[in-house]
Amino acid sequence: MKLYLKYASIILKSQMQYKTSFFMSVIGQFLVSFTVYLGLYFMFHRFHSVSGFTYSEVLLCFSAVLFSYSLAECFVRGFDVFSLIISNGEFDRIMVRPRNEIFQVLASRIEFSRLGRFLQAMAMFAYAIPVSGVVWTYDKILTLTFMLAGGFFVFSGLFILYAAICFFTLEGLEFMNIFTDGAREFGKYPFSIYGESVLKFLTYVIPMALFQYYPFLYLTGKSSRTLYMFLPLAGMLFLIPCLIFWRIGVRHYKSTGS
Amino acid sequence: MIELRSICKTFKVARRNAGFHEAVKALFRREYTLIHALRDVSFTINEGEMVGYIGPNGAGKSSTIKIMSGILTPDSGECIINGRTPWKDRIAHVREIGVVFGQRSQLWWDVPVADSFELIKDIYKVDNASYKKNLSMLTELLDIGEIIRTPARQLSLGQRMRCEIAASLLHNPRILFLDEPTIGLDAVSKIAVRSFIRYINAERKTTVILTTHDMQDIEALTERILLIGRGRILLDGTLSELKRRNSRHKTLSVDFTGSIDRLENGMHLAKYLDGHAEIVVDTDILSVSDAIAHISGQAEISDLSVTGATAEEMVVSLYKEFEI
Incomplete structure (x- = not known):
């Protein structure tokens, strides 16, 4: 962790060399997700509820997803540019240093401009918690914490999966963004509104519903099954196959000519 | 130590011909060739x-x-x-x-x-x-x-x-x-x-x-x-x-007056200008001193240097020898 901060400080020093660009991107990031929020607001201005969920409930759902997403993004987004790290040979350097590869990839690409999105997610979260209409008992607080942690793990797993594919293709696969950037967008509504098959896919294949839909049902009192409360923890297991896939990828690493 | x-290592490399048409084709069906980067090292x-x-x-x-x-x-x-x-x-x-x-x-x-x-x-x-x-x-x-x-x-x-x-x-x-x-x-x-x-x-x-x-x-x-x-x-x-392996051949750089017309067996003229010549001597056939004696018999030598093969030349000859 200390080393992570050292990396952070050297990157901060580098980024401050270009300070206008730094502040512009913080503001830009902030505005982008802010427009998403506006879209949500105007929609509910018209319709008041979506398949039984009220505006304030959806807002809580959205802010929980956004929060865990931006948390994952803050730390794990280094993998987003992983195809670049491979193609410019930076990964060779990572391999000859005596530290975990995943750690080095993460630490070498810390994006302070993502703070904009993170701050906004926090603000929205702080706003949604009291207005959501949920009575905050201990189990509900625990459920919400599980949701955030589960979301962080699943998103991190997706970022790692995305990067591991680069080992085989040497090129990022844009379709993976459906599940990362895309999830941030469509994750604002409880997944059930997209229909049965989507929900099944998001439960069994890419377990995003485990930290969003099911615990959310419990949170809003639409279901009282305590099992739903712990499903986000099951979702965390998603990280394991992602890490295994990464391991296999490292063994297949081809490097680039020099 | x-x-x-x-050690063996092969790479699979995608190949296609140049051109947009080929690029589109490669999108669907790729041809791979195996490159043996290392064989039994x-x-x-x-x-x-x-x-x-x-x-x-x-x-x-x-x-x-x-x-x-x-x-x-x-x-x-x-x-x-x-x-x-x-x-x-x-x-x-x-x-x-x-x-x-x-x-x-x-x-x-x-x-x-x-x-x-x-x-x-x-x-x-x-x-x-x-x-x-x-x-x-x-x-x-x-x-x-x-x-x-x-x-x-x-x-x-x-x-x-x-x-x-x-x-x-x-x-x-x-x-x-x-x-x-x-x-x-x-x-x-x-x-x-x-x-x-x-x-x-x-x-x-x-x-x-x-x-x-x-x-x-x-x-x-x-x-x-x-x-x-x-x-x-x-x-x-x-x-x-x-x-040592490549030192069979020595190069004589000679500045002279007169002319060098005849070369002994084992001598080979690499460069000939008016008053300057570079002669490669195969030391298996002819010793360097014999070669010099042979030249001085024909022309007046004003300057002379003997050089062996440089590392650069050796490597070129090695590459040639192994056909790589």
């Missing part, structure tokens, strides 16, 4: 040795270095370095090696080099005392005391390369891999880098493995040469052995 036994390098690893482009030099430094996993074969297999025990292994890629930087681009050094110190967990000792030695020997306060992006290539080498040695590695360390450097920087490499090999007993296309590097630094071509080790020997 480095030991490689029958074996060699042993002892502690404290300095070895020049040479071969034409694409021969497999970088692949070997990458396998030895734990970046690539070979398809088959064994590699034991300091008792470990690099790709299996990567973190423990890389702690004891330093790697310089001549064409790639390991310094953080926008910050002063000293900051990069600090971070590298933390990455390798070098303790303060030995870091200070190392740093002062390296800055002195490589003459980078002033330079390290400048951001890496503002350094000249020669300055940067000296910093790269220092960065690879901060953790006191037992083995140093240098992949084309003098590429693109001017004469002064080249000589500085070479004398530094010689110094750490002699003083610290660091094992050095060096790939290069610059034969002067080889001549200045290494006694032992490994020649690789098309993924195979073709030759493993000393530079002096090689020289």
Whole structure:
């Protein structure tokens, strides 16, 4: 962790060399997700509820997803540019240093401009918690914490999966963004509104519903099954196959000519 | 101690012809060719040795270095370095090696080099005392005391390369891999880098493995040469052995007045200008002194020099010999 901060400080020093660009991107990031929020607001201005969920409930759902997403993004987004790290040979350097590869990839690409999105997610979260209409008992607080942690793990797993594919293709696969950037967008509504098959896919294949839909049902009192409360923890297991896939990828690493 | 036994590595490479039509076709069906980067490569390098690893482009030099430094996993074969297999025990292994890629930087681009050094110190967990000792030695020997306060992006290539080498040695590695360390450097920087490499090999007993296309590097630094071509080790020997093998041919450079018309068997005219000639003598057929006597019998010699094959020429003849 200390080393992570050292990396952070050297990157901060580098980024401050270009300070206008730094502040512009913080503001830009902030505005982008802010427009998403506006879209949500105007929609509910018209319709008041979506398949039984009220505006304030959806807002809580959205802010929980956004929060865990931006948390994952803050730390794990280094993998987003992983195809670049491979193609410019930076990964060779990572391999000859005596530290975990995943750690080095993460630490070498810390994006302070993502703070904009993170701050906004926090603000929205702080706003949604009291207005959501949920009575905050201990189990509900625990459920919400599980949701955030589960979301962080699943998103991190997706970022790692995305990067591991680069080992085989040497090129990022844009379709993976459906599940990362895309999830941030469509994750604002409880997944059930997209229909049965989507929900099944998001439960069994890419377990995003485990930290969003099911615990959310419990949170809003639409279901009282305590099992739903712990499903986000099951979702965390998603990280394991992602890490295994990464391991296999490292063994297949081809490097680039020099 | 480095030991490689029958290392093989193949790459699958997608091929297509140029053109948009072909690009679209390749989107659906790709043709792959297997490239055998390394076939059955074996060699042993002892502690404290300095070895020049040479071969034409694409021969497999970088692949070997990458396998030895734990970046690539070979398809088959064994590699034991300091008792470990690099790709299996990567973190423990890389702690004891330093790697310089001549064409790639390991310094953080926008910050002063000293900051990069600090971070590298933390990455390798070098303790303060030995870091200070190392740093002062390296800055002195490589003459980078002033330079390290400048951001890496503002350094000249020669300055940067000296910093790269220092960065690879901060953790006191037992083995140093240098992949084309003098590429693109001017004469002064080249000589500085070479004398530094010689110094750490002699003083610290660091094992050095060096790939290069610059034969002067080889001549200045290494006694032992490994020649690789098309993924195979073709030759493993000393530079002096090689020289002896190639020293059959001597070149006589002669300035003279008069004319040289007749050449003895074993003499071959390489260049003939008015008053200057270069004559190659095959010493198996004719001794150098006989050749000189033969020339002086025909013309008045005003200046004469005898040269053997340069390392450069030797390598060219080696490449020819092995058809690589």
